Amino acid sequence: MEEKEWYLEYQINKNRPGLLGEIASLLGLLSINIITINGVEHQRRGMLIKSKNDEAILRLKYILETMDFISLRKIREPKLRDRLAVRHGRYIERDEDEKKTFRFIRDELGLLVDFMAELFKQDGHRLIGIRGMPRVGKTESVVAASVCASKRWSFLSSTLLRQTIRSQLAEDELSKDHIYIIDGIVSTMRASERHQLLISEIMRLSATKVVEHPDIFVRETEYTLEDFDYIIELRIDEGEKITYDTVDSGFSSFDIS
Incomplete structure (x- = not known):
């Protein structure tokens, strides 16, 4: 199965040291690769990620929705605006x-x-x-x-x-x-x-x-x-x-x- 790109965006409700590392570790455990990451708005972070397994993306969505220190905003196939937001750091x-x-x-x-x-x-x-x-x-x-x-x-x-x-x-x-x-x-x-x-x-x-x-x-x-x-x-x-x-x-x- 070919790798498929996804756009992930979340709102940071409570910023603390190591937050990004924890999310990156979670992605690693699910065999999801990070292509690009950047802040896209105030207290929001966007990522282009890649995975061969759609089931892993569904599991990621479920886990992120249970976290209280972030709010999942988007997880979808990337649109042009998503790619540019990650590239330029703003929507x-x-x-x-x-x-x-x-x-x-x-x-x-x-x-x-x-x-x-x-x-x-x-x-x-x-x-x-x-x-x-x-x-x-x-x-x-x-x-x-x-x-x-x-x-x-x-x-x-x-x-x-x-x-x-x-x-x-x-x-x-x-x-x-x-x-x-x-x-x-x-x-x-x-x-x-x-x-x-x-x-x-x-x-x-x-x-x-x-x-x-x-x-x-x-x-x-x-x-x-x-x-x-x-x-x-x-x-x-x-x-x-x-x-x-x-x-x-x-x-x-x-x-x-």
């Missing part, structure tokens, strides 16, 4: 109502890049929206994540250096291994019909598309937010409000975002 903030919306601040750019890189590594169609005010790091994060995922990227529209509006792509830019980056404001409010035809063509490709300013994109096209697989929000700090009040058909601060 990605996720909207409780909109489960596909994930929030970051600029101090968490490393975590954001790692998160997007893992999404970019997955095959097939994926539509990702990223919200944020100008100069917060949206485009740079997408490019960095593409590099981390060993993917090529193409700007269909952008204001990173100067306004970019593509009306055609080279043959080697049309592949499922590309990351296509679209500025939702530029593509819907500044672009020609030829550019919009290109956008329609790319949206049909089985590849990853990242749309900056998805709210403007869906406002001006036939797409809806339900068409997006993930929505990412990037702020300078937790108190910043993302607003599009200045966006119209003329010049706005988003033209230099």
Whole structure:
């Protein structure tokens, strides 16, 4: 039987010397190996563990639930958020109502890049929206994540250096291994019909598309937010409000975002 990975997370109710050693010893007795361990929130610890025996995991769950100095929170097959929590020592903030919306601040750019890189590594169609005010790091994060995922990227529209509006792509830019980056404001409010035809063509490709300013994109096209697989929000700090009040058909601060 092949070894299977699990994510284990527990809350420390009463911290005392040797606690981690006792849990590690318990895992050893059950022939469960620790792959990675880290604190993931205040007084919480997360582990990636591996075992060939599902029965051993059930026994571990039963034993941990009887301990009064910890509270077992999760024991499950690891999700992407679990792996990143152990890797970075904190959980990605996720909207409780909109489960596909994930929030970051600029101090968490490393975590954001790692998160997007893992999404970019997955095959097939994926539509990702990223919200944020100008100069917060949206485009740079997408490019960095593409590099981390060993993917090529193409700007269909952008204001990173100067306004970019593509009306055609080279043959080697049309592949499922590309990351296509679209500025939702530029593509819907500044672009020609030829550019919009290109956008329609790319949206049909089985590849990853990242749309900056998805709210403007869906406002001006036939797409809806339900068409997006993930929505990412990037702020300078937790108190910043993302607003599009200045966006119209003329010049706005988003033209230099």
